[in-house]
Amino acid sequence: MAKAISARALRKVYPGTPPVEALGGIEIEIADNEFFTLLGPSGCGKTTLLRLIAGFEHPTSGTMDMFGESLLEAPPHKRQINTVFQNYALFPHMTVAENIGFGLEMLGKSKGEIATTTGEMMELVQMSHLADRQTSQISGGQQQRVALARALAPKPKILLLDEPLSALDFKLRKNMQLELKRLQLETGITFIFVTHDQEEALTMSDRIAVMSDGAIRQIGTPREIYDHPADRFVADFIGDTNFLTVEAKGASVKLASGKSLKVAGAPKAGQVTIAVRPEHARLTGADNGLMSGVLENVVYLGTDTHFHVALEDGTAFVLRQQNAPDTAAGHVAGDKVGITFPADVAQVLSD
Amino acid sequence: MSDLSITEAKRQSRNRWLLLSPALVILIFAASGPLLITLVYSFLTAGDFGGVEWEFSTDAWFGVFMERDIFDDTLGWSDAHLSIFWRSVKLSLLTTLACLIVGFPTAYFIATRPKKQRDMWMLLIIIPFWTNLLIRTFAILELIRNEGVVNTVLIAMGVIDEPIQMLFTEFAIILGMVYVYLPLMVLPIYASMERLDFNLVEAAYDLYATRMRVLRRVILPLVKPGVIAGSILVFVPSLGAYVTPRIMGGGNQLMIGNLIELQFGQGRNWPLGAALSITLLAIVMVALMAYVRAAGDEEVRHG
Numbered sequence: 001m002a003k004a005i006s007a008r009a010l011r012k013v014y015p016g017t018p019p020v021e022a023l024g025g026i027e028i029e030i031a032d033n034e035f036f037t038l039l040g041p042s043g044c045g046k047t048t049l050l051r052l053i054a055g056f057e058h059p060t061s062g063t064m065d066m067f068g069e070s071l072l073e074a075p076p077h078k079r080q081i082n083t084v085f086q087n088y089a090l091f092p093h094m095t096v097a098e099n100i101g102f103g104l105e106m107l108g109k110s111k112g113e114i115a116t117t118t119g120e121m122m123e124l125v126q127m128s129h130l131a132d133r134q135t136s137q138i139s140g141g142q143q144q145r146v147a148l149a150r151a152l153a154p155k156p157k158i159l160l161l162d163e164p165l166s167a168l169d170f171k172l173r174k175n176m177q178l179e180l181k182r183l184q185l186e187t188g189i190t191f192i193f194v195t196h197d198q199e200e201a202l203t204m205s206d207r208i209a210v211m212s213d214g215a216i217r218q219i220g221t222p223r224e225i226y227d228h229p230a231d232r233f234v235a236d237f238i239g240d241t242n243f244l245t246v247e248a249k250g251a252s253v254k255l256a257s258g259k260s261l262k263v264a265g266a267p268k269a270g271q272v273t274i275a276v277r278p279e280h281a282r283l284t285g286a287d288n289g290l291m292s293g294v295l296e297n298v299v300y301l302g303t304d305t306h307f308h309v310a311l312e313d314g315t316a317f318v319l320r321q322q323n324a325p326d327t328a329a330g331h332v333a334g335d336k337v338g339i340t341f342p343a344d345v346a347q348v349l350s351d
Numbered sequence: 352m353s354d355l356s357i358t359e360a361k362r363q364s365r366n367r368w369l370l371l372s373p374a375l376v377i378l379i380f381a382a383s384g385p386l387l388i389t390l391v392y393s394f395l396t397a398g399d400f401g402g403v404e405w406e407f408s409t410d411a412w413f414g415v416f417m418e419r420d421i422f423d424d425t426l427g428w429s430d431a432h433l434s435i436f437w438r439s440v441k442l443s444l445l446t447t448l449a450c451l452i453v454g455f456p457t458a459y460f461i462a463t464r465p466k467k468q469r470d471m472w473m474l475l476i477i478i479p480f481w482t483n484l485l486i487r488t489f490a491i492l493e494l495i496r497n498e499g500v501v502n503t504v505l506i507a508m509g510v511i512d513e514p515i516q517m518l519f520t521e522f523a524i525i526l527g528m529v530y531v532y533l534p535l536m537v538l539p540i541y542a543s544m545e546r547l548d549f550n551l552v553e554a555a556y557d558l559y560a561t562r563m564r565v566l567r568r569v570i571l572p573l574v575k576p577g578v579i580a581g582s583i584l585v586f587v588p589s590l591g592a593y594v595t596p597r598i599m600g601g602g603n604q605l606m607i608g609n610l611i612e613l614q615f616g617q618g619r620n621w622p623l624g625a626a627l628s629i630t631l632l633a634i635v636m637v638a639l640m641a642y643v644r645a646a647g648d649e650e651v652r653h654g
Contacts, residue, residue, distance in 0.1 A: 076556045089554035103558035
């Protein structure tokens with residue numbers, strides 16, 4: 001079956017002195033009915049990629065197909081793709097219902113059909129009671145729902161979402177994340193979601209593409225990306241990570257402390273970096289661990305406690321421990337502690 | 352209330368009037384005064400050598416719309432005046448329309464340029480404004496007269512054999528007025544276009560609207576205040592235009608402005624001139640009220 005979106009060697013260069021390469025040779029395949037997230041820091045090219053898919057901008061070179069048909073020549077209004085804009089872009093001179101019905105009206109649907117579908121959509125996002133309000137008279141969260149309903153009403157094959165949750169407060173954002181996921185499952189539409197918030201990406205996505213500097217660093221499920229980051233950038237960007245510089249020797253690596261560890265995927269020789277997630281490591285007695293150091297800081301965060309350790313060679317290392325009712329405050333700042341972790345949680349990174 | 356607070360209130364009220372006085376003086380002497388004089392003059396008798404005689408008469412108002420046949424003394428509509436009124440309204444409407452057709456895309460073009468370039472484009476629009484009106488009008492005249500640039504080029508290219516008579520026609524007047532008043536249309540439309548969120552244009556385009564529909568359903572409704580302001584700014588001075596119809600119309604295509612000037616000049620009929628001026632004012636007011644109401648209705652419908 002043809003992919004919802006498949007792009008080959010997609011480049012976008014903005015003219016100027018010097019020209020700015022926003023996207024450099026993107027290869028991406030997004031399956032039908034997938035919740036796909038483009039994740040990266042601002043300026044990484046994720047929004048440019050979204051605008052290319054929507055048709056607001058044209059690629060400098062490369063190809064892009066939608067369900068097997070080339071998108072290169074199609075203007076935005078000929079693409080069965082709708083967008084939820086970051087600032088919602090609701091039409092200020094129309095009511096909530098008129099906004100939601102706009103796409104259907106432009107498609108030349110009958111009045112009856114527009115009314116029915118608009119009603120359904122307002123039901124879906126729980127906005128029925130505000131149908132005749134002006135868009136300036138509703139709250140940010142409500143505007144967000146209207147923008148979503150407006151984009152879903154014409155039943156597009158692909159829905160693009162450009163950081164639609166960034167303007168909402170924390171609680172509302174959490175709710176909307178779950179709601180978006182529910183909508184995607186209910187409608188069966190392919191969602192392509194752009195965000196710089198890694199937690200948001202991990203919560204909702206089927207697959208994530210991590211981008212930086214106009215290139216895709218890694219594509220995978222949230223678990224793959226979190227547990228097996230491809231490179232240092234991905235490991236650093238997604239979640240918190242401890243980086244350790246180690247010496248590769250045969251099938252194992254030698255830590256700075258002198259202890260050896262068998263790690264999959266390590267090169268035969270030379271210096272490599274391994275990544276260890278804070279929650280994968282444990283504190284032990286000073287002499288029992290793989291490494292040892294001085295506990296500098298204990299940060300209590302309600303659900304977790306963070307332990308900041310300065311290793312013997314000066315490297316900072318953070319451990320995270322979930323708090324349970326019976327957790328005793330075993331260690332205090334200033335203690336000499338050991339650190340241990342299972343060999344299979346250490347990820348070898350290419351820089 | 353004690354006496355003290357009453358005097359205090361009086362003092363405050365006096366201060367308020369004192370502070371308002373500069374504005375009031377200007378309003379009385381610059382706006383209401385001349386208008387009142389014009390109104391009074393329109394009800395007086397014309398002096399033999401210009402000026403007015405202080406004797407009440409409705410002859411002037413009578414003469415605005417009616418005339419007495421010089422042979423058999425019968426009353427009839429003043430065809431000459433009515434046709435001038437009609438021409439004034441018609442040419443002003445056409446000028447406004449032409450300014451809109453040329454000005455709207457111009458404003459759109461400028462508003463969609465990068466921020467740094469916009470000022471340069473606006474400057475180009477405004478520069479002609481710094482030139483004297485007469486000179487600008489003569490420049491247009493130079494372009495379209497029979498021996499002018501346009502005809503010469505067309506003949507040289509073999510497109511036409513005879514020069515096209517453009518000067519001294521209604522076309523010439525419209526062309527002249529469009530050229531003169533175009534900035535007044537571009538500026539307010541540009542002002543509202545600049546505030547337009549172009550995300551909305553993309554949103555409409557994304558929701559299957561063709562370019563024409565984006566224009567009609569999203570851009571036009573949102574820049575309507577600018578369009579209304581521009582239309583008024585062009586229509587009102589066009590209606591009272593004097594220099595342009597005089598030069599481009601060559602004296603045989605009179606508009607109200609020329610007719611009024613005629614009464615105060617060669618006609619030596621100041622009361623009639625005054626009555627015509629008030630009539631012009633009335634036409635402008637009626638037109639504006641109709642226009643604003645028509646535009647306002649739509650506003651209410653959309654909220």
